[in-house]
Amino acid sequence: MATARMARTAGRSGTRRQGSVATAARGRNEMAGAYNLRSTDNRKINRKVKKEVYVDYSMIFVVLFLLVFGLVMLYSTSSYDGRLKYEDSAYYLKHQLMPTCLGVGVMMLVSRIPYHLYSKLSSLAYVMAITLILLVKTPLGMEINKARRWIKIFGVSVQPAEAAKLAMIIVLATFISKLGKGITQPKAFWVVLGVPVPVSLLVWKVTSNLSSAIIIFGIAFLMLFVSTPGYRKFIAITAAGVAAAAxxxxxxxxxxxxSEMNYRFGRILAWLDPEAYVNDKGYQTLQSLYAIGSGGIFGKGLGESMQKLGFIPEAQNDMIFSIICEELGIVGAIAVMIMFVILIYRMMIIAQNAPDMYGALLVIGVMAHISIQVILNIAVVTNTIPNTGITLPFISYGGTAVLFLLTEMGIVFNVARHIEV
Known part of the structure; x- marks a missing residue:
């Protein structure tokens, strides 16, 4: 009896122990499940954090600063000319303000459009660029200041060369990214380098705009330089170009x-000795140098320029940097150059952190466009290179130029939005 009672007690104890073990096991499983659930939630939160949009506020500030500064300097530079020609000192400011505001809106819109969409439109962009250039020779073409470089569509003047720069960035970024490592092959290299040649030749011959043709080819050259390993080819091409120019x-x-000399050759002679051609090709360059020299370190003050009073023709276009030097001095000029350096540096950072090669190449193309144009414009104003029509980005007068530049910046901001934070 005692033995049976002990056996029953041991059995109940064993059952209770088994129940306790089972209950503990269920508790551990529930805790593990809760832990896994929390881990899953944490991973979801982490993924949400990684998808946070990257916004480069410093670059936004620089772009807006250059736009506002450009409008202020445009009014200061063109007020005399506008009052003299159109009886409205704010004539040029009004005509620049509308495309600037439109460009800011387009920039915001483009920054929201996934940049991979442009790769599907690259062929269309190439064809459209060529078509717009050829339209200059049709009744749609416009002649301004003895240069036929614009077309008028629905009452709005458009400069096809500016559209061609944006199209070339998209086309080359698509082409190079599709080639991938194949870009290292000699045949692929020369094919890519040949892509911008037809467009550059058309811009040069159809619109007589050699400076824009050089910029288009320069954009392609720099994009190819960044995406291709090795330097020998580029050193050889650069040396050949310098030798040809010399x-x-x-x-x-x-x-x-x-008297029968090509006007571009006349500019070369004026570049070498502007004082010898002061009444002809050297006049604008010499007046620009007077403006820079008279500005000194701190300048004469905003609005106090003398050279803008008819001495520098069309100062609000290519020569606006000389008025900046005269009114704001070397300090103001250096400040403007620093802003451009910051802008280019921020674009370089975005290109380095872009999620893919295509996005990086788009940013590099925009960076090449702006940097080439800034360098050439300042070089012309300071007589470092022969005089040619190159505007200062975001600052010089020109609605088409600022509209397409802001569109390009929208693409840069869109690539930045895809960087994982």
Whole structure:
């Protein structure tokens, strides 16, 4: 009896122990499940954090600063000319304000459009760029200041060369990213380098705009330089270009000036000795140098320029940097250059952190466009290179230029939005 009772007690104890073990196991499972659930929630939260939109506020500030500064300097530079020609000192400001505001809206819109969409439209962009250039020779073409470089569509003037710059960035970014490592092959390299040649030649010959043709080819050259390993080809191409330019200068100097000389060759002679051609090709350059020299360190003050009073023709276009130097001095000029350096640096950071090669190349193309144009414009104003029509980005007068530049910046901001934070 005692033995049976002990056995029953041991059995109940064993059952209770088994129940306790089972209950503990269920508790551990529930805790593990809760932990896994919390881990899953944490991973979801982390994924949400990673999807946070990256916004480069410093670059936004620089772009807006350059736009506002450009409008202020445009009014200061063009008020005399506008009052003299159109009896409205704010004439040029009003005509620049509308495309600037429109451009800011387009920039905001484009920054929301996924940049991979442009790769599907690259062929269309190439064809459209060529078509717009050819339309200059049709009744839609416009002649301004003895240059036929614009077309008028629905009452709005458009400069096809500016559209061609944006189209070339999209086309080359698509082409190079699709080639991938194949870009290292010699045949692929020369094919890519040949893509911008037809567009550059058309811009040069159809619109007589050699400076824009050089910029378009320069954009392609820099995009290819960044995406291709090795430097020998680029050093050879650069050396050949410099040698060719030096040869042209030597031939022009030997030929001397005569009435039938090409006006571009006349600019080379004026570049070498502007005082000798002060009544012709050297006049604008010499007046620009007077403006820079008279500005000194701190300038004469905003609105106090003398050279803008008819001495520098169309100062609000290519020569606006000389008025900046005169009114704000070397300090103001350096401040503007620093803003451009910051802008280019921020774009370089975005290109380095872009989620893919295509996005990086788009940013590099925009960076190349702005940097080439800034360098060439300042070089022209300071007579470092021969005079040619190159505007200062975001600051010089020109609605088409600022509209397409802001569109390009919208693409840069869109690539930045896809960077994981």
């Amino acid at each position: 040869g042209v200068v030597a031939l022009v100097v030997r030929a001397g000036y005569h």
